[in-house]
Amino acid sequence: MNAAAATARRPWVRILLAALAAIVLIVAPLALPAFANQTLVRIGVYAVAVLGLNIVMGYTGQVNLGQIFFVGLGAYVTAYGVNHGWNILLVFVAACAVAGVVGLLVALAAARLGGLAIAMVTIALPIVGVPLAKRLSEFTGGSQGISARFTDAPDWSGLDNDQWQFYIVLVVAAAAFLLARSLVRGKYGRAFAAVRENEAVAASMGISPYRTKVLAFTIASIFGGASGFLYLAAVQYTSPETLSFGHSISLLAAMVIGGAGSIAGSLLGGAYYVFVPQLTNAIDPNLTTVSQGALLLAVLFLLPGGLVSVPRVVRRLTRRTGAGRSTGRRSSAGPVRETSQQTAPAHRPVPDDALEGHEQTERQDGP
Amino acid sequence: MGTFIQLVVDGLATGSIYAALALAIVLVNQATGLINFAQGGMAVLSAYLAYASVQLGLPLILAIIIAIVLSFLFGALVERFLIRRFERGDPDTAVVVTIGLLTLVTGICAVLWGYNNLGFPSLFPLTSVEILGAVVSVRSLATAVTIVVIMVVLQLLFLRTKLGLALRAVADNPASAAFSGLPVGRLLMVGWGLAATLGAIAGVLVAPQLTLTPGMLDTALVYALAAVILGGLTSPIGCVVAASAIGVLENLVAVYVPLIGHDLKIAVPFALIFVILIVRPQGLFGRKVVVRV
Secondary structure (H helix, E strand, O other): OHHHHHHHOOHHHHHHHHHHHHHHHHHHHHHOOHHHHHHHHHHHHHHHHHHHHHHHHHHOOOOOOOHHHHHHHHHHHHHHHHHOOOOHHHHHHHHHHHHHHHHHHHHHHHOOOOOOHHHHHHOHHHHHHHHHHHHOHHHHOHHHOEEOOOOOOOHHHOOOHHHHHHHHHHHHHHHHHHHHHHHHHOHHHHHHHHHHHOHHHHHHOOOOHHHHHHHHHHHHHHHHHHHHHHHHHHHOEEOHHHHOHHHHHHHHHHHHHHOOOOHHHHHHHHHHHHHHHHHHHHHOOOHHHHHHHHHHHHHHHHOOOOHHHHHHHHHHHHHHHHHHHOHHHHHHHHHHHHHHHHHOOOOOOHHHHHHHHHHHHHHHHOO | OHHHHHHHHHHHHHHHHHHHHHHHHHHHHHHHOOOOOOHHHHHHHHHHHHHHHHHOOOOHHHHHHHHHHHHHHHHHHHHHHHHHHHOOOOHHHHHHHHHHHHHHHHHHHHHHHOOOOEOOOOOOOOOEEEEOOEEEEHHHHHHHHHHHHHHHHHHHHHHHOHHHHHHHHHHHOHHHHHHOOOOHHHHHHHHHHHHHHHHHHHHHHHHHHHOEOOOOOHHHHHHHHHHHHHHOOOOHHHHHHHHHHHHHHHHHHHHHOOOOOOOOOOHHHHHHHHHHHHHOOOOOOOOOOOOOO
């Protein structure tokens, strides 16, 4: 198993695996039934929103309860643009830009207060957003909502609508994930992590906590806007219900359950957001909220790294029991693991960092 | 003029509800340094408990007392078994825990009592009296007075009793309090229990007006948080003033500024917050907290 893990970390294996995943993703919609494609499309839509939330919350440590507001904003801008016959690229840019600018303004004010003020201000966004969307009916269609069709498959492609939508979501979501991956591994990612761990230390290293928080929040809003564009591409309709408070909480739950501070966790979060309510709704609609709350608390207690940390936790548990049985096996397995970590530190630093980070703050804050 | 006085009194009544929730939030924040986003949800659960007791045939006042006692116990248990584990850790994780709690409590209410609006009997008569030519409902007046009385009692508890002194000591410095032999854990449970009690009172007072639903206090929680930001987390009095001001202001704006009206009045406190955060980030009454590294 360790040999397999070591092989999996080799660069050419990773490239091969990535290429394989890309081929599967490109071929899959042609083979799958329409319902499966639609489900995958919805996962992609929410994965982008969760990814944005992860940048501000998982990586920068600022609790954001208003991400759904930016998704709704992006969706409304998209609907407005499409219905006024704008070029579709312009619509996409506008959806991201409007959400980004509003996010910037909110963050400029909210980040002024340290600590939990961002959470306290952003909780108001969906609660103000719903009546606002109802009021601005000339843009939003009021309570009835607004629909816009722009993702019917063109004739030359020979595709069905659901396949065409899949490719649109795939392109945008893949771009978003690659961008986010580069972002959190580069200079800004390190700034985010520094601010999350200790603002005073970050400031002493020349990183302005205020600016970093505003930047992270703005980027999260832009991802929210992009997710809103995709939402409209997939659902072709939006109403004030899209940006309700409950959905905002669900998005946050999805991020934590998928894995805070993890790119792959965002994808799992998107899957959670789509699958679990479908499942509980099928059993009993009244159970949706209670199961979500119980799951969220269970994950926080038992699996602070989220679903994405399951393989790591399993590996740790198996290694511990293995060590109990025979010390010889551990001594041979140990160095292999260490060297592979030393040679390839950049490959999987993120989830490990997140876990250690929380422990560190606990120690520092202790009396 | 009559409408104006009526609006002000009604505003003070709703403002006092926000104030009770805001005080509960400040109480928890002082004790454990985190914001309890489940405060509103727990208050709704208390109101449902009172409702269930009334359904069992108990008189309303007894039902409310039962709900308050149960809420105290629930708050204390939540602190002991849920929050304790995250208290000294990352505050952001603890906030997510309270959001999980909010979802769980709302979900439990929904499973037990459903999403339909339930009528809740009012503790006060639904008549109105005339003050300075304005018709003012007895319920609004009595709600405001009740909350004021409870705040005075709470203030006496904190400033004049040994328990209050111990609670303040734990809030100020848990480590030193423990060294002086105070049972820090139990006092934190009492703090959370008191906060839940405050929420319960707010819940049963506002339930007749809003009618019971699992999400009844979501909006009130947002108002209370706005009051907490405006008043400053370190200042209970500031929060009460800010909450009352928000209650009055939103009522006046809803009627006198047609552009905003009743549907958008919730935006008022947040517009205010934006201005104040830019000009005075520590809140109107709060102190600037300087953290030494």
